[in-house]
Amino acid sequence: MAPHPEAAALLERSHRLGADPRNTNYAGGNTSAKGTAPDPVTGGDVELMWVKGSGGDLGTLTGQGLAVLRLDRLRALKDVYPGDEHEDEMVAAFDYCLHGKGGAAPSIDTAMHGLVDAAHVDHLHPDSGTALACAADGEKLTAECFGDSVAWVPWRRPGFRLGLDIAAVKEANPQAIGCVLGGHGITAWGATSEECERNSLRIIRTAESFLAERGRPDPFGPVVDGYEPLPEAGRRARAAALAPHVRALASRDRPQVGHFDDTAPVLDFVSRAEHPRLAALGTSCPDHFLRTKVRPLVLDLPPTAPLDVTLARLEELHAAYREEYAAYYDRHATADSPAMRGADPAIVLVPGVGMFSFGKDKQTARVAGEFYVNAINVMRGAEAVSSYRPIDEAEKFRIEYWELEEAKLRRLPAPEPLATRVALVTGAGSGIGRAIAHRLAAEGACVVVADIDARNAEAVAEALGGPDKAMAVTVDVTSEEQITKAFEEALLAFGGVDLVVNNAGISLSKPLLETTAHDWDVQHAVMARGSFLVSREAARVMRAQGLGGDIIYITSKNAVFAGPDNIAYSATKADQAHQVRLLAAELGEHGIRINGVNPDGVVRGSGIFAGGWGAQRAATYGIEEDKLGEFYAQRTLLKREVLPEHVANAVFALTGGDLTHTTGLHIPVDAGVAAAFLR
Template sequence: MTDRNETVEALLARSHRLGADPRNTNYAGGNTSAKGTAVDPVTGGETELLWVKGSGGDLGTLTERGLAVLRLDRLRALKDVYPGVEREDEMVAAFDHCLHGRGGAAPSIDTAMHGLVDADHVDHLHPDSGIALACAADGEKLTAECFGDRVVWVPWRRPGFQLGLDIAAVKETNPQAIGCVLGGHGITAWGATSEECERNSLEIIRTAEAFLTERGRAEPFGPVLDGHEPLPDAERRARAAALAPHVRAVASTDRPQVGHFTDTEVVLDFLSRAEHPRLAALGTSCPDHFLRTKVRPLVLDLPPTAPLEEAVARLKELHEEYRAEYRAYYERHATADSPAMRGADPAIVLVPGVGMFSFGRDKQTARVAGEFYVNAINVMRGAEAVSTYAPIEESEKFRIEYWELEEAKLRRMPAPKALATRIALVTGAGSGIGRAIAHRLAAEGACVVVADLDGGNAEKVAEEIGGPDRAVAVTVDVTDEEGIKAALAEAVLAFGGVDLVVNNAGISVSKPLLETTTEDWDRQHAIMARGSFLVSREAARVMIEQKLGGDIVYISSKNGVFAGPNNIAYGATKADQAHQVRLLAAELGEHGIRVNGVNPDGVVRGSGIFAGGWGAQRAAVYGVPEEKLGEFYAQRTLLKREVLPEHVANAVFALTGGDLSHTTGLHIPVDAGVAAAFLR
């Protein structure tokens, strides 16, 4: 055994290398470990320890804080108090009594596998090639044919203490073996050094890949079904965007979900083949797969050229069947102490010729669910190439899905933020008020579509927020009807739909009546009045199809109700926006869509409009230096406070965060108190 620093450093490096290649394991799948020595701060003597990836971590991004550290003497002593397989779940709580020191990650269910196997280094991974052998009908025979006696077959057993004992026994009785294939699950490898363990893991994975390629038949999914070929790229994306709100409605019947769309060649080829209905109905197999993807997907059984209305109607029929079948599955296997059914909606929806929609509590969860189903497709292909795909029994899938240990893991998750599962589109979000709104909504849990005429600014804000799992950028001119439709299509393909829209894009023309040209007037109204109308109309289409309600917020202005000097075009347009709020609130309420407004004033600092010339114009009107304009506006208010973009963002959150759930048609002033603009 090696000392602590060397052990941990080598373990993390090995984990990162293995986790960086999706051929080796799926996201957050599998675990690695190393044994070594460290000084016991109580006795001052050396003690043997196990460092193992903790519950919920990901190998590719593993840090030392993601490791559970346990004393080996105590962990091994658990064998003497093990109550048997019927009570093996009790051993997870016992792991806590083996921990060394404070901090670190919670030990996972696989801890016993790593601690009980007599090897200094152990890898447990979920490679597609290994799972293909593990899920083949004659997997044991194929494993022997593929590896000889270097890799041993272990029949399916649910992860836990007994599986750890089983693998330890395999290692002890097969000294020539470098690892094992776990039926219906994955692989485990070991080694005396970190390098040897990694080398053995990769040997198993690459040997299995070569075996499947050399022995496998060319078209394991059968011939292409007539009419199920993938649509051309542009047509496919348009069809996906048209279907997305309806699919999200299906997946969000029990609780709102965020979506992800995938149309990779792997998915499209699978859905074009004759065997995809049979294989999809069998469901996924590896525990990591169906915990993310549910026991099986919903498959639309129509060709991609079917009329959209027919596809939507059929989707609803299939959804009702899916829910009934899922409830029956739950009732077949649930016992008195089973957790309550968590929901009967699909996590994966497959549409031949179009692609795959996957869903989860946030974008990352939805995206990863889709990645796991791609893993499942690869597993099916490998198993069908050399044998027949034979996943574990349905009863075993239920035991995993409704495992009390999984339920406990769900209970430990932090409470969702106020805007979790909400998908927001903010126009003019590349700077100023729009940027502040985008940041605030994302901080409260929303997925954000950052829309702006300046695509570079939009990209910058999306990156500031955290990248594609939290925010995406779209370049759009709000006066362009087709551009708005395209922006909404990008939004629904990125996140599954749209729930919250903020009409913030705008410009300002500050001129007296006699100097205001028709071009000034038309441009001002095209961007703010027409633009808000177009965005609201297209967003409302999506919201109505989703059947999840929604919010539309207009960033109007104090100038919509107060007649200031030299801003006829701007003030009239803001009044137009203010009345759109009232009109749409009255019209869209029956769909659960709330429409409200925010009336800011004097937002100078960070404002794109003021930086674009409006500030200089207004400063000239009021006879103050431009750099003092914010202070000037503040001093004319009741509170004598300057209004910042963040204050407007706070009002948007107040309207959409849940506490004002019964409020629509309201305008909130954010102006530090301008008595002349009080609403009457």
């Protein structure tokens, strides 16, 4: 069914506004449109409002992301509004104004849109408008910037009363195209969708020009000697060295995924003299600090400080941060406040290096960082023309621990079993590795797709959902340098690594007398030596994180089964199998579990079998190559062919949370090869 014309125009306007980060932040702001439609009960026309619902994003808004309400019922709520003390009760009342089934839950800003006497309303959080809203003399600056075309509305927590305030301001200022909301953002309106969008952009661009023309050139003060950004290569190496330790700090209460940002706005901010003062004031726009917490953890050392000194100082600052956050909670919590959600920072600023941000998944971590960049831009604008003055701490607490925000959290689906875990899978560009990558991603993990074939790795990462879900790294596991670089890229992308699958391999099938020393060396270099190198780097990262971890070896039934013409391959698989036992014994004290999976020949989808191994094994058994999978199946107890997905299932069984007390184990996935029974 085609959407109502007003709703269709609203979606198009929302997409245009949400596509430009200068207009609003991710999932920030809301838009609405009013119009008439037939009432399916009476057949007569009824006035409706379409408004972005709770939790959606303007840039990707769909019809299902809109709440549809009857305006007569919504406006009638003015007559029963019980006053500011019962503000939150009005959100539940919106449900009684809904028109029809489906759609999104109405947000707290629904009243703003419904009570303002305009057919179209935009509420946005542009950095330029929010800078004026968070300036010490924001009301005066708003008048200087816009004259009487844009009104000022003092800070008020979002809700029904704010909707009444904005409606009253519009009525009292018929010449106004919108207003600046103190400590918050902007609201604009228009008689048509085009006029409303035009007015929103006029407010945003006019504020940008005002700040640029009137602002001081160095609102953050001079660059502090020694706090200049490191050169790119050294900066990112330092960030990778810090990342697992910083993630450990951010995950004391619960595991978090990380994101690293060393863009120019961040590096400039943390190099300047005023950044400690401004960071301590905290963010202001409610959309910001709900994701960034009220303030970040700020390292107070130059980037050239010795790493051990830096790590020790981060530990001290983290302990102080947790104490301060707990005190903040205690100062403002009431008997009805939700429990403290955790005292770890969501944002960590490191001069000369950049910013680490954290969240329950990669997207949340990335968005938290983007919001702090918004906050930096707001601080810059406010300091350029005045001084930055965010809303006070008590108001921040009221929003951060608002029961309505808590209700949003309760509506979130339960996390997937591997949520917050970062997996690195070698040989993940095809066959078994690709199946493992897909299974781990489906269970909630962020996946680093490591493969010697860059094109295959990139294709798998894209299929898994792109940068917020997966990334590709090109790595030859015989190269220590490439392995180290792969882990560094993983650390910068996701903050750490929790789950490593040693799957990369090759297969040479030859009788003893035809196996050369070179064959032996190549086979062992890729699998025995390669998995050792990967595990060693994984252990370094996991120990630094202090979160435990899993290392899985994809070995083979050949690790225990003596088959013909297979000396190099089977011997290196036996080496890998014993690495599982040795590392399980060594790393257990760090909470790192080492287990293995022993498949039988996986023919379908296998890069190894397609690359010549299949033909060699078929010749050994005297059968046609296309019959090899069936041949393997018939020699098993279950008479079933083993597929890549079956190996992936075993990897998940070992890492998905049910086998928390299992290490040093090998799971056969061979459909029952009696000669390969473990004993």
